[in-house]
Amino acid sequence: xxxxxxxxxxxxxxxxxxxxxxxxxxxxxxxxxxxxxxxxxxxxxxxxxxxxxxxxxxxxxxxxxxxxxxxxxxxxxxxxxxxxxxxxxxxxxxxxxxxxxxxxxxxxxxxxxxxxxxxxxxxxxxxxxxxxxxxxxxxxxxxxxxxxxxxxxxxxxxxxxxxxxxxxxxxxxxxxxxxxxxxxxxxxxxxxxxxxxxxxxxxxxxxxxxxxxxxxxxxxxxxxxxxxxxxxxxxxxxxxxxxxxxxxxxxxxxxxxxxxxxxxxxxxxxxxxxxxxxxxxxxxxx
Numbered sequence: 001x002x003x004x005x006x007x008x009x010x011x012x013x014x015x016x017x018x019x020x021x022x023x024x025x026x027x028x029x030x031x032x033x034x035x036x037x038x039x040x041x042x043x044x045x046x047x048x049x050x051x052x053x054x055x056x057x058x059x060x061x062x063x064x065x066x067x068x069x070x071x072x073x074x075x076x077x078x079x080x081x082x083x084x085x086x087x088x089x090x091x092x093x094x095x096x097x098x099x100x101x102x103x104x105x106x107x108x109x110x111x112x113x114x115x116x117x118x119x120x121x122x123x124x125x126x127x128x129x130x131x132x133x134x135x136x137x138x139x140x141x142x143x144x145x146x147x148x149x150x151x152x153x154x155x156x157x158x159x160x161x162x163x164x165x166x167x168x169x170x171x172x173x174x175x176x177x178x179x180x181x182x183x184x185x186x187x188x189x190x191x192x193x194x195x196x197x198x199x200x201x202x203x204x205x206x207x208x209x210x211x212x213x214x215x216x217x218x219x220x221x222x223x224x225x226x227x228x229x230x231x232x233x234x235x236x237x238x239x240x241x242x243x244x245x246x247x248x249x250x251x252x253x254x255x256x257x258x259x260x261x262x263x264x265x266x267x268x269x270x271x272x273x274x275x276x277x278x279x280x281x282x283x284x285x286x
Contacts (some may be wrong), residue, residue: 003229004240008247010221012255015085017215018077019260027202028077031212032070033193036186038216043182046224047175054120056171056182061162066184068162071193072155083131084262090129090275091153093245097122099156099164100282114285121278126153126264128271178223243284246276 023027043049079088097119104111130146166177196202229240253272256262264272 001229001233001243002260003225003232004243004247007222007225007229007244008028008251010218010225011248012085012089012219012244012251014215014222015080015252016255016259017211017218018080019085021077023212024207025042026210026211028194028203029074029189029196030202030205030208032073032077033186033189033214034209034212035073035219036070036182036189038213039182039220040179040186042217042220043175043179047173047179049176049179050173051180053171056169057177058166060183061166061259062177062180065162065166065181066188068155068159069181070183070189072152072159075148075151075155079145079152082145083149084257085260086253086264086272087129087131087149087260087268088152089256090272091126091149091249092156093249093279094126094275095153095156096120096160096245096280096282097258098154099160101175102157102161102164111284114281118278118281118285121274121281125271125275125278128267128274131265131268151286175227238283245279249275249279 017031018028021031037105071168076088076092079091100115100119104115130149166181167174169177193202197204226244228239229244232236233240249272257264
């Protein structure tokens with residue numbers, strides 16, 4: 001379970017870095033862009049991707065992920081800024097219910113009553129987690145900050161579905177596909193960054209690049225330790241699945257409430273509890 005714990009820590013560190021970005025005036029888009037350069041380097045070092053057999057590879061899935069990863073990452077950053085770590089982590093973790101729904105729509109898996117209960121609880125938890133009564137600022141962005149949570153929930157769910165389809169492709173190791181996706185994500189994000197630099201909306205800065213690299217280490221560590229946890233506990237994948245998702249919600253909630261003094265309504269707190277129950281139900285159903 002050490003690998004699960006390390007993966008949880010890396011995931012929460014990503015959220016904390018994004019939370020601190022505004023305080024230290026870090027350009028989030030630039031940091032997210034450079035994050036993928038570090039992810040590419042670490043994937044090459046640790047996984048030794050094999051790029052000699054790309055024939056038949058799911059290119060459209062790669063392109064979709066290359067576009068969605070930086071885009072959804074950007075929404076995660078703004079969701080953390082506007083709604084906090086707790087709500088955003090709940091939205092990210094409950095996005096797993098979208099691939100569960102897709103599993104019987106796209107992959108013809110059986111839909112059991114337990115899965116239906118888990119999915120229903122997941123959507124109730126999302127509704128409870130939305131900051132319906134947030135009134136700290138009168139601007140439009142804060143008033144409709146629930147939209148960022150919704151995009152994170154749907155976006156991460158679609159990303160999970162695309163990654164599941166890539167995992168089903170046996171022509172390449174999964175880690176090689178991951179390497180290709182990171183390259184595309186970096187290229188697409190860099191194109192957007194170069195446009196911003198050319199239009200003088202931003203400029204390259206070492207602090208933003210350095211924070212991006214730290215973000216990339218934490219982001220990659222989350223994936224590395226999660227994969228190692230599955231290897232170490234190959235006979236208990238549901239244990240890894242549930243421990244990881246529940247752990248991130250629990251630690252994220254602790255960090256958000258204690259360190260960042262985030263305010264949750266009784267409905268939001270109920271949403272956190274329901275989210276944990278929903279993950280347990282889905283884990284048991286799997």
